[in-house]
Amino acid sequence: xxxxxxxxxxxxxxxxxxxxxxxxxxxxxxxxxxxxxxxxxxxxxxxxxxxxxxxxxxxxxxxxxxxxxxxxxxxxxxxxxxxxxxxxxxxxxxxxxxxxxxxxxxxxxxxxxxxxxxxxxxxxxxxxxxxxxxxxxxxxxxxxxxxxxxxxxxxxxxxxxxxxxxxxxxxxxxxxxxxxxxxxxxxxxxxxxxxxxxxxxxxxxxxxxxxxxxxxxxxxxxxxxxxxxxxxxxxxxxxxxxxxxxxxxxxxxxxxxxxxxxxxxxxxxxxxxxxxxxxxxxxxxxxxxxxxxxxxxxxxxxxxxxxxxxxxxxxxxxxxxxxxxxxxxxxxxxxxxxxxxxxxxx
Amino acid sequence: xxxxxxxxxxxxxxxxxxxxxxxxxxxxxxxxxxxxxxxxxxxxxxxxxxxxxxxxxxxxxxxxxxxxxxxxxxxxxxxxxxxxxxxxxxxxxxxxxxxxxxxxxxxxxxxxxxxxxxxxxxxxxxxxxxxxxxxxxxxxxxxxxxxxxxxxxxxxxxxxxxxxxxxxxxxxxxxxxxxxxxxxxxxxxxxxxxxxxxxxxxxxxxxxxxxxxxxxxxxxxxxxxxxxxxxxxxxxxxxxxxxxxxxxxxxxxxxxxxxxxxxxxxxxxxxxxxxxxxxxxxxxxxxxxxxxxxxxxxxxxxxxxxxxxxxxxxxxxxxxxxxxxxxxxxxxxxxxxxxxxxxxxx
Numbered sequence: 001x002x003x004x005x006x007x008x009x010x011x012x013x014x015x016x017x018x019x020x021x022x023x024x025x026x027x028x029x030x031x032x033x034x035x036x037x038x039x040x041x042x043x044x045x046x047x048x049x050x051x052x053x054x055x056x057x058x059x060x061x062x063x064x065x066x067x068x069x070x071x072x073x074x075x076x077x078x079x080x081x082x083x084x085x086x087x088x089x090x091x092x093x094x095x096x097x098x099x100x101x102x103x104x105x106x107x108x109x110x111x112x113x114x115x116x117x118x119x120x121x122x123x124x125x126x127x128x129x130x131x132x133x134x135x136x137x138x139x140x141x142x143x144x145x146x147x148x149x150x151x152x153x154x155x156x157x158x159x160x161x162x163x164x165x166x167x168x169x170x171x172x173x174x175x176x177x178x179x180x181x182x183x184x185x186x187x188x189x190x191x192x193x194x195x196x197x198x199x200x201x202x203x204x205x206x207x208x209x210x211x212x213x214x215x216x217x218x219x220x221x222x223x224x225x226x227x228x229x230x231x232x233x234x235x236x237x238x239x240x241x242x243x244x245x246x247x248x249x250x251x252x253x254x255x256x257x258x259x260x261x262x263x264x265x266x267x268x269x270x271x272x273x274x275x276x277x278x279x280x281x282x283x284x285x286x287x288x289x290x291x292x293x294x295x296x297x298x299x300x301x302x303x304x305x306x307x308x309x310x311x312x313x314x315x316x317x318x319x320x321x322x323x324x325x326x327x328x329x330x331x332x333x334x335x336x337x338x339x340x341x342x343x344x345x346x
Numbered sequence: 347x348x349x350x351x352x353x354x355x356x357x358x359x360x361x362x363x364x365x366x367x368x369x370x371x372x373x374x375x376x377x378x379x380x381x382x383x384x385x386x387x388x389x390x391x392x393x394x395x396x397x398x399x400x401x402x403x404x405x406x407x408x409x410x411x412x413x414x415x416x417x418x419x420x421x422x423x424x425x426x427x428x429x430x431x432x433x434x435x436x437x438x439x440x441x442x443x444x445x446x447x448x449x450x451x452x453x454x455x456x457x458x459x460x461x462x463x464x465x466x467x468x469x470x471x472x473x474x475x476x477x478x479x480x481x482x483x484x485x486x487x488x489x490x491x492x493x494x495x496x497x498x499x500x501x502x503x504x505x506x507x508x509x510x511x512x513x514x515x516x517x518x519x520x521x522x523x524x525x526x527x528x529x530x531x532x533x534x535x536x537x538x539x540x541x542x543x544x545x546x547x548x549x550x551x552x553x554x555x556x557x558x559x560x561x562x563x564x565x566x567x568x569x570x571x572x573x574x575x576x577x578x579x580x581x582x583x584x585x586x587x588x589x590x591x592x593x594x595x596x597x598x599x600x601x602x603x604x605x606x607x608x609x610x611x612x613x614x615x616x617x618x619x620x621x622x623x624x625x626x627x628x629x630x631x632x633x634x635x636x637x638x639x640x641x642x643x644x645x646x647x648x649x650x651x652x653x654x655x656x657x658x659x660x661x662x663x664x665x666x667x668x669x670x671x672x673x674x675x676x677x678x679x680x681x682x683x684x685x686x687x688x689x690x691x692x
Contacts (some may be wrong), residue, residue, distance in 0.1 A: 002495065008590040039385040039386065039430070039433045039434075040385065040386045040415065040430075040433075040434070041415070042413055046585070046586055046589070047586060047589050047590055048590070050586075056422075057415075057418055058418055058421055058425075059419060060428040061421035061425075061427045062421050062425045065428055065429050065430050066417050066429060066430065067386070067388055067429045067431060067434065068415060069386065069403075069413050069414060069415030069416070070408060070415070070416070071413075072403055072404055073585075074404075074585065074610075075404055075407035075408050075558075075559045078557070078558050078609050078610060079404075079407075079408045079558065079609065081407045081408040081411065082387070082411055083407040083411050083412060083413045084386075084411050084412065084413065085413060087385045087386075087433070088385075088386070088413065101585070111443065115682075139385065146590070183531075204550055204551070205550070205551060205578045211420065211424070212420045212421075212424050213427065223590055223591070226580075226590060226591045226593060226594055227590035227591065227593045228593070230579055230593055230594055230596070232551045232578055232594060234572075234578055234580060237420075239392070239398070239419075239420065239447070240392055240393060243392070243393050244393055244394070244492070244569055244572060244573035245569070245572045245573065247572060247573045247574070247576055247682050248572055248576055250576070263424045263425065264420075264424060336593050340582060
């Protein structure tokens with residue numbers, strides 16, 4: 001199956017996951033997965049899955065009052081460290097479930113008696129076997145080398161994890177239930193994404209900005225542009241970019257931003273206006289806010305996106321843009337250079 | 347004082363810190379700062395200080411068996427989250443001590459009764475006032491816009507923090523005591539760094555790699571090249587780069603690497619050889635290992651650097667290279683574009 005088919009398959013993957021979780025909730029054995037509230041969460045992941053972990057870092061802090069750390073597996077695999085995890089909820093995120101260093105973190109956590117969860121597309125993988133609880137991505141085989149449908153499935157799995165600690169309110173459940181339809185709306189941006197991609201075919205660098213929940217999307221968008229379009233794209237939290245890296249700003253610099261309406265928008269708008277007015281940057285803004293899109297070029301989001309649901313939807317226009325950018329640069333999105341599907345770092 | 351003077355001042359700042367800590371240890375009131383062992387550590391920082399926090403993440407895991415999370419201040423300042431930190435050691439790192447969002451994390455931690463530590467160059471700053479314990483960087487006024495001497499002072503302060511939890515062994519104390527002399531040796535690389543910088547004056551991108559402890563150095567080197575030399579430099583853990591971002595590799599791509607001898611070296615050497623042989627990348631390797639330096643171009647480290655002491659020394663050749671790269675690109679290292687000294691994000 002080609003990459004574009006997997007991008008388009010995302011609403012049906014989301015529908016399948018939500019239906020499965022509704023069924024399992026009705027049977028009444030989804031919650032709680034934890035014998036007691038953990039002192040903190042530890043998330044082990046690499047590459048695209050690490051961006052899902054970044055989303056989890058925000059969601060667990062905001063919804064579950066849990067500090068979440070992104071694991072540094074090499075402290076265990078290279079330096080033989082045995083960091084204490086027995087009071088933690090330890091989560092491994094890996095599409096294949098076969099990254100040895102992610103498995104090593106889960107195995108050490110299990111040895112210490114921590115609660116462990118695997119988020120994976122392969123429930124018979126070593127990661128799944130190492131964990132006491134598995135959230136199955138049910139995304140079907142991912143044939144394309146670049147991960148797309150498993151990324152949004154991982155984000156949904158993170159909401160499931162959060163809901164297993166603190167059940168969703170009715171309003172939250174309803175918001176999550178709208179995700180597949182919002183994904184369909186986001187897929188409708190493809191013609192616009194194709195037109196804008198052609199404008200950027202000759203770029204030799206790009207900056208990608210996000211804030212709060214949107215930072216995970218900015219990171220994942222930049223990673224996809226690196227992997228597929230061979231474009232050196234630097235992702236920053238808008239808060240960090242305003243300081244040192246702002247020195248990179250110069251006339252014609254491509255600045256891409258994930259800027260949904262919400263509490264993050266005002267500060268981002270001020271930064272984007274400044275980049276445009278004072279530095280001559282060219283902006284491409286993914287937003288449901290018409291003013292944000294009209295700053296320069298924009299790709300729309302369906303209304304009502306933003307907040308904790310935002311990342312699951314916002315990445316879709318970014319994937320479509322990147323897909324067409326890759327073609328516009330004369331590259332084949334289905335044959336990216338040198339990516340290997342399984343992260344085999346030890 | 348010009349940037350180059352502050353780079354050269356680093357050994358004397360280190361000597362001052364180590365002397366102060368020896369004196370305070372003799373008086374017997376340095377340890378312990380903590381009423382009890384924390385369940386985990388939380389590190390709040392931005393920009394250069396965030397790279398010192400990354401070093402702390404590795405050091406606290408390896409030396410103190412502590413999982414350390416890098417804080418996401420916007421969960422508190424934007425979303426009003428109150429993540430539980432009462433079992434944590436919460437550390438704010440900021441040269442100025444005046445970044446409002448870092449102060450906000452410490453204030454919330456203190457409100458919850460957590461142990462709090464400020465690592466700052468201003469002991470009367472809001473960050474210092476919010477913390478129950480202060481580690482003074484004693485680096486003197488930092489006049490240059492880009493942080494150099496306060497970065498290595500922050501790394502040393504992180505070793506102090508670690509030693510306050512688990513006292514240094516005699517061997518560790520001796521290793522730390524050699525740091526100022528090792529810094530002097532590293533400063534002697536300046537003529538070589540100037541020559542190599544001229545080779546890279548026309549670059550329009552660079553990749554910077556590190557592994558384990560060296561990853562913090564790779565990140566800080568890339569940040570300095572962005573801020574000062576206006577070069578879009580992408581930093582990766584060598585473990586992450588091998589997968590998706592390897593697609594960026596192409597003939598002539600500049601790959602810079604922090605590769606001291608030690609357990610990290612073999613895997614890094616294999617990757618660097620592959621980048622050179624299969625992709626035609628041009629390498630610049632900072633290492634004490636002659637074979638690593640001779641892969642292509644190299645900058646030497648004094649022998650015996652590496653492991654947990656490594657980052658305090660390795661950044662110095664990288665700073666010198668970046669300083670001269672900035673001049674070679676026709677820019678003024680003392681007047682970088684658009685950096686503001688205090689990170690004022692709320």
